[in-house]
Amino acid sequence: MKILVCIAQAPDTTSKIAFTDNNTRFNEAGVTYIINPYDEWYALVRALELKEAGTAGEVHLVTVGNAGSEAIMRKALALGGDQAYRINTESTDTYLVAEQIAAFAKDKGYDLVLTGKESIDYNNGSIGASIAAALDTEYVGFATKLDVSGNTVTVTREIEGGEETDTVNTPVVISCQKGMAEARIPNMRGIMAARTKPLNVIEPTGTAALTQIASYELLPPKSGVKLFEADQMDALVEALHKDAKVI
Amino acid sequence: MSVLVFVENNQGSFKKKTYELINYAAEVAKRTGGDTTALVLGQADDAALAALGNYGAVKVLHDSNAAFNNFGTRAFSKAVIAAAQKTGAKVIITNYDVEGKSIAGYVAAALKAGLVSGAVDYPVTEGGFTVKKTVFSGKAFANITITSDIKVVSLVPNTFPVQKTDAAATVEAFDTGVSTNNVTVKEVNKVTGAVPLGEAELVVSGGRGLKGPENWGIVEDLASALGAALACSRPVADAHWRPHHEHVGQTGGTIRPNLYVACGISGAIQHLAGVNSSKCIVVINKDPEAPFFKAADYGVVGDVFEILPKLTEAVKKFKAGHA
Numbered sequence: 263m264k265i266l267v268c269i270a271q272a273p274d275t276t277s278k279i280a281f282t283d284n285n286t287r288f289n290e291a292g293v294t295y296i297i298n299p300y301d302e303w304y305a306l307v308r309a310l311e312l313k314e315a316g317t318a319g320e321v322h323l324v325t326v327g328n329a330g331s332e333a334i335m336r337k338a339l340a341l342g343g344d345q346a347y348r349i350n351t352e353s354t355d356t357y358l359v360a361e362q363i364a365a366f367a368k369d370k371g372y373d374l375v376l377t378g379k380e381s382i383d384y385n386n387g388s389i390g391a392s393i394a395a396a397l398d399t400e401y402v403g404f405a406t407k408l409d410v411s412g413n414t415v416t417v418t419r420e421i422e423g424g425e426e427t428d429t430v431n432t433p434v435v436i437s438c439q440k441g442m443a444e445a446r447i448p449n450m451r452g453i454m455a456a457r458t459k460p461l462n463v464i465e466p467t468g469t470a471a472l473t474q475i476a477s478y479e480l481l482p483p484k485s486g487v488k489l490f491e492a493d494q495m496d497a498l499v500e501a502l503h504k505d506a507k508v509i
Numbered sequence: 510m511s512v513l514v515f516v517e518n519n520q521g522s523f524k525k526k527t528y529e530l531i532n533y534a535a536e537v538a539k540r541t542g543g544d545t546t547a548l549v550l551g552q553a554d555d556a557a558l559a560a561l562g563n564y565g566a567v568k569v570l571h572d573s574n575a576a577f578n579n580f581g582t583r584a585f586s587k588a589v590i591a592a593a594q595k596t597g598a599k600v601i602i603t604n605y606d607v608e609g610k611s612i613a614g615y616v617a618a619a620l621k622a623g624l625v626s627g628a629v630d631y632p633v634t635e636g637g638f639t640v641k642k643t644v645f646s647g648k649a650f651a652n653i654t655i656t657s658d659i660k661v662v663s664l665v666p667n668t669f670p671v672q673k674t675d676a677a678a679t680v681e682a683f684d685t686g687v688s689t690n691n692v693t694v695k696e697v698n699k700v701t702g703a704v705p706l707g708e709a710e711l712v713v714s715g716g717r718g719l720k721g722p723e724n725w726g727i728v729e730d731l732a733s734a735l736g737a738a739l740a741c742s743r744p745v746a747d748a749h750w751r752p753h754h755e756h757v758g759q760t761g762g763t764i765r766p767n768l769y770v771a772c773g774i775s776g777a778i779q780h781l782a783g784v785n786s787s788k789c790i791v792v793i794n795k796d797p798e799a800p801f802f803k804a805a806d807y808g809v810v811g812d813v814f815e816i817l818p819k820l821t822e823a824v825k826k827f828k829a830g831h832a
């Protein structure tokens with residue numbers, strides 16, 4: 263079986279979030295980019311485990327992004343991906359990214375397409391489902407465990423207040439989150455091997471985005487913490503009731 | 510604009526976030542000069558369906574096909590698409606939760622509709638259709654304009670208070686044409702007893718400052734006095750002091766409760782990423798320099814072993830007075 267892992271680039275969590283051009287662009291100055299953690303730690307590592315167990319053959323990687331995202335693809339190759347594909351267009355909107363990935367994946371016979379549960383910058387959590395719609399396949403979101411036997415996929419996923427284990431047939435798109443695998447770091451052999459692994463560049467289809475970012479706003483700064491002493495717990499509870507109105 | 514809202518059905522009953530969602534859909538319809546249709550899939554009785562009118566649904570379409578007895582993204586999404594086509598809906602609304610996010614993504618791509626996933630306000634419709642959502646794990650907002658004819662929006666639960674009237678909806682049986690579901694359920698494991706974390710309005714969370722799992726009683730006491738769910742920091746789950754589903758943060762769950770009480774947690778940026786969007790944050794930490802105080806609304810500088818029992822007593826006293 264063949265697995266495709268969708269890899270997004272995301273600003274490192276410790277990045278300073280700021281905007282430029284009259285609050286219409288994310289300020290990339292000084293920002294370090296990483297592989298979106300859910301894609302790396304869960305989707306990619308689980309795909310590699312399935313390969314190592316002999317369940318899966320090749321693990322392919324795809325990203326929609328400009329040349330700036332090659333570094334993260336090299337890292338994903340170093341972790342153990344076999345082939346990397348970069349669809350050469352800016353990743354601006356769910357529809358555009360999903361259509362590009364689906365157009366690429368369509369005739370390649372992937373049994374599993376894995377995504378992360380969400381990107382840590384846009385937090386949409388929806389691209390996997392959009393890819394499934396474009397490929398007309400099933401989608402299982404927010405999976406915490408994934409096993410494959412023949413063409414049957416057994417997947418445990420988050421539900422409200424617990425978990426549910428489902429079975430579904432391949433091909434299927436699955437979004438992955440914590441529980442599925444343990445994070446790895448690339449070893450020297452992987453890093454060396456990644457240097458010669460192919461990083462293919464694919465030109466995008468003509469699909470246009472259906473949304474535009476009009477502006478960004480930073481969260482209004484907290485007005486400052488109001489402190490209470492140990493013997494003022496009644497006053498704290500009163501403040502939670504009267505001022506914050508949360509109890 | 511005609512609005513379609515997907516209503517999550519829990520064996521014939523509905524959750525508060527669903528009522529909030531129908532309110533939201535009705536308000537969007539009102540502002541754009543249309544009406545609101547709710548789609549309910551799976552078994553539910555007519556009285557319960559008509560009562561969705563209390564929250565603003567004008568009409569309820571209902572398909573009780575057995576294919577909807579368990580959730581499958583494709584079957585549910587195809588049903589939503591059929592209902593959108595029948596009603597000519599221009600706006601399709603779901604919750605920003607596990608089912609809603611899946612349906613929204615699927616339906617948007619299938620209908621070539623722009624999507625805003627995680628809305629936190631009503632759309633602004635002067636000169637377009639622009640919706641505010643949180644980005645960067647709660648550190649900022651983006652105002653996103655949808656340019657397609659059909660628009661899909663998922664709403665973050667707990668954004669608006671629920672409004673109720675005594676209006677009733679008309680209920681219509683509707684054959685969505687969906688009769689198969691590719692997903693088979695093998696096992697369901699619900700966390701019993703406690704308030705589930707994902708949908709909790711109040712959350713009490715503990716970190717390494719608690720020193721060990723044997724000390725969690727004081728955290729649980731506060732949570733039960735408040736009726737809150739439990740959460741924890743990552744090292745606490747990694748050390749198996751608490752189960753992994755309680756771990757919040759960048760690598761754990763993302764929550765948006767009304768109240769988050771952080772006990773003995775330093776407030777590392779990776780932890781904040783999961784809890785930043787809480788409406789009100791209370792921090793209890795013995796170190797006045799703990800970074801969490803910068804993200805807090807209320808704080809107590811002190812020892813959790815002294816403060817928590819006192820806070821629990823104060824909550825109990827308050828509850829007794831407001832019963």
Ligand SMILES: Cc1cc2nc3c(=O)[nH]c(=O)nc-3n(C[C@H](O)[C@H](O)[C@H](O)COP(=O)(O)OP(=O)(O)OC[C@H]3O[C@@H](n4cnc5c(N)ncnc54)[C@H](O)[C@@H]3O)c2cc1C
Pocket residue numbers: 715716717718719741742743744745756757758759760761772773774775776777778779780783793794795796799811812813814
């Ligand atoms: C890539 C990455 C991802 C991560 N993801 C997550 C994540 O998802 N979630 C997460 O939580 N962390 C995550 N972390 C870890 C994070 O950086 C912090 O290390 C972690 O949140 C610290 O947990 P803590 O606050 O419980 O412990 P500590 O940092 O040890 O803090 C304990 C706090 O308790 C206080 N304290 C001690 N004793 C008492 C007492 N008696 N009374 C009151 N206060 C007391 C101390 O002053 C201190 O502030 C991640 C880290 C990395 C690098």
Ligand SMILES: Nc1ncnc2c1ncn2[C@@H]1O[C@H](COP(=O)(O)O)[C@@H](O)[C@H]1O
Pocket residue numbers: 268269270271298300301324325326327353356359376377378379380381382384385386387388389390
């Ligand atoms: N530009 C991209 N290229 C490839 N995969 C992506 C891209 N953006 C998002 N994804 C995938 O879709 C998942 C969900 O992203 P989102 O719906 O934006 O929150 C991510 O975890 C990735 O696996």
